[in-house]
Amino acid sequence: MTQHSSRRSFLRSAALACVASSLPMKPALATMAPTTMVAEQVKGLTVLFQGDSITDGKWGRNGDLNHIMGHGYAFSIASRWGADFPSPDLRFYNRGISGNRVSQLQDRWQTDCLDLRPNVLSILVGINDAAMLMEKSSVSREDFQAFEDSYRDLLTQVRKQDPKTLIVLCLPFLASVGKVKDKWERYQSTVNSLALSVRKLAIEFDAVLVDFQMVFQKAAKRAPDSYWIWDGIHPTVPGHELMAREWLKQVSARLKFLKKYA
Structure with a gap:
């Protein structure tokens, strides 16, 4: 193996180590110029988004890279x-x-x-x-426990495959709009109970927690709920932008090279 290849291999390993933890930087990496260090840290990372229709965004089920991530x-x-950290080895x-539930x-x-x-x-x-x-x-409480147990099973499988995977758990959310408004108190109570399970799992699996409900509650002070979440469940274009900003902000606490988004 050439000296150049060895160096590339080392830097890729350093990137994955950054995902797993915030351990002190190795001396050899610390001597690098900051711009080089940031560029190398994103090499080889695979980022996966999982969920239901809010994540789906009608992503392309084929090889058309123009639509591969959907809209959202x-x-x-x-x-x-x-765009900010380009690398041919970076995958999303x-x-x-x-329509998916956790069991699906x-x-x-x-x-x-x-x-x-996935690394993330x-x-x-x-x-x-x-x-x-x-x-x-x-x-009943058993209904919420079933949700939590199924969710835990997913995360356990991920940890068994790769203990270093950075897990990001996003809290479910809703707004008092449309059909949700008609049964607001019950909807709110149900979603809050599910969110408590997600919070618990975030601690258990050392995951980043992203509180989208809090984001939309703050946003409602600037514009009506329907401006951000048009039917009480699915965000509008500005709503998705708020979600992206909060996600990057919270994840940047673990992936230090993303600190510009903090």
Whole structure:
């Protein structure tokens, strides 16, 4: 192996180590110029977005790179990150599927997550689980526990495959608009209970937590809820932009080379 190849191999390993933790920088890497260090840290990273229709954004199910990320926060994150830190080894995948609940993510987890071997895994799921629970005449603690257990199973599989994967858990959210407004108190209570499970799992799996509900609550002080979330569930274009900003801000606390987004 040439000296140049050895150096490239070392730098790629350093990038993955940065994903796993904020351990002190190795001396050899610390001597590099800051611009070079930032450029090398993004090489070899695979970023995967998982979830339901909010993530889906009608991403292309073919090889058309013009539509591969769909339209929404995942697209905004990938376009900004990819443009600011370009690398032919940087990969972004969108595998959100409209209507999915956490149990349906389980059904396709091997193909749509583990086989892609993500270094960064972002999950936003829960609103369809809430809708299903809303159809029941009564909801028990066991219902919420089933959601949590299924979610935990997904994360456990990821940790077993690669303990260094950076997991990003996004809280489900909604707004008092449209059909949600008609049953607002029950919707809010159900989503809040699911969000508590996600918060618990974020601690358990040392994941980044992204609180989208908080973001939209703050945004409602500047414009009506319907401006940001048009039907109470799905964000508008400005709403997706707020999500992208918050996601990058929170993830930059772990991936230091993204600190410009903090």
